[in-house]
Amino acid sequence: MVRMVDVASHAGVSIKTVSRVLNNEPHVQDSLREKVYASVEKLGYVPSASARSLRSNRTYTFHLISPVIVGNYINTVQAGAISASQKHGYNLLVTPLEVEVLDDSKALNVWCRELIEKKKPDGVILVPPLSDNLRLNEIFNEAGVPISRIGPNKIDDVNNASIIIDDRASAKEATQELIALGHKRIGFVRGIESQGATQERYYGYCDALENAGISIDPTIVKPGVFSFESGMNAGLELLSLNNRPTAIFAANDDMATGVIVSAYRTGIAVPDELSVMGFDDSELAEKIWPALSTIRQPVVDFGKSAVEHLVNRAGKSSMKRPDKQSLTEILDYKIILRGSTAQVPQV
Amino acid sequence: MVRMVDVASHAGVSIKTVSRVLNNEPHVQDSLREKVYASVEKLGYVPSASARSLRSNRTYTFHLISPVIVGNYINTVQAGAISASQKHGYNLLVTPLEVEVLDDSKALNVWCRELIEKKKPDGVILVPPLSDNLRLNEIFNEAGVPISRIGPNKIDDVNNASIIIDDRASAKEATQELIALGHKRIGFVRGIESQGATQERYYGYCDALENAGISIDPTIVKPGVFSFESGMNAGLELLSLNNRPTAIFAANDDMATGVIVSAYRTGIAVPDELSVMGFDDSELAEKIWPALSTIRQPVVDFGKSAVEHLVNRAGKSSMKRPDKQSLTEILDYKIILRGSTAQVPQV
């Protein structure tokens, strides 16, 4: 095994200089820097993560925390977070947080303390619905653990990063696509009420209708919980109305898929008799029939940005110089039109 | 911070005794053991992972290696592996292995060496198609890194664990369900040829046909690569035949979903005119219309078992005594019948 002393003697400098170079610290001559890098390369030196951690009290590990750890959204965030973490010399650990713990303030406290003491994360990434959990944010803040929040409702946090898209604008634009196809009676399926996206997407839907001079009819706005089943139930209700909508916009793809299945079950053809719009562009969207029109979120970039904010906050990272970024990052969305939306049926 | 010395003095023993107790080493009186545990509890002592790693040269980390890191199968394995790892005091890291690297023997070598040197995994979990990669198995074996293989083709490895289901028997049983519904002309869509499951599932299909006295018709056996698109293409081909099958069995759910979409595109009704059977019981299966009949694999348990084999191989683990297990573990499958299969249409 090659140690730091070996690199130092090979490069003809002190061990501390090697340490300085590898940690991107200032006060080292460029000539020495290069010598050190050359020796590192030549000897195939790999720093010992455990020695470094022991001494510096950092673990070079971020935790992606989520109640649900299997699903297109969370695993796509994870993929982005993993590759960005690797790039910056960090590990990414996925840590499930049971919903029962989440609902019990005391248990949540214990859970977080354990995580912080045992795993000593250098940063945590929170996804919905955790991003807006005040208690969670408080605990990590108090413990000095940097947070990156993905898709939070309130982005007024002065300490921690928020990675979002403009839910309202995107939902407005998607609704306008439906209006452009001639739809006037457009239903909406909401998501979990405690999640910011639910309200924002609904507002966007309202914005588009108002702009087009269409009044909002609360009887064709149904609740949902972002699940396939809740979408199917909402669809069944909407499609059984006397004056049923000609288009339904669901606040995520799982629910939109449920709406499509509800149409099959009631014998209503999609898109001939009913247009359906989703939100997310999940794996499902292209695999169902008809393929789902939806809004694509840059979910891989959510994970990537979350990690990069943490890396910057962590300060000096090995081998990489940090660059400054603002705390709130608004990423781009894209409307994807597929087979589930079409011209309004002729009456 | 509570250190081991603190526990030692509180318990009135030497630091080494504490270490022995926490590592489940022999040669400690039971009375002392209990004293130590009591002190650990009382002081809320948490061992320092980095100090332990530095000295013992172990990382308490397993790596789940896969070319694809977003997908129902891999992420479900991951979920099982994470919870089992946590339970035994290990971390689980998901590590992507690019396909280009996999195809280049030299690059693969470098990649593995880097992983082994930099991350020092205490064990690795290989999923298809890596489970059968000889080079990969060799390298880790030589480096003394324990391997758990999920769904390998060859289970004759004497060193490492293999976690499987009986692909052949399950495919046979699923095909028999189709035969029981009156189907005699049953198409088959194969998977990636280098993956053992492809051949085994095909053999199971053949077994069932032969048992029922139905001859195997190679014109209705189509290639595929386990992807939605390949399933759709195979479906389009099969459904354009003059003497088209009344049922199609695809070697996984993604392809079966593609077959269903191909039926929509050619105006053939599922299940009235065509039955479709998948394999995996993935997330998709319940969300498409009609819902997919399929074979459920205990994928969470794949991850769990893989980790438990590694823990046992790692020998002494903190706080937990290992138990002996055989190297090959055959888990149970289950046929799930849903809406995509029905009685053969009357001619």
Next chain:
DNA sequence: ATGAAAGCGCTAACAC
């Protein structure tokens, strides 16, 4: 069966 002491490889604190 138990303990004392050495030292894993690195970075922080301080000297120059």
Next chain:
DNA sequence: GTGTTAGCGCTTTCAT
């Protein structure tokens, strides 16, 4: 701007 030294918290080695 660079080097020297101490010591992070644990496990290993060796002594008892």
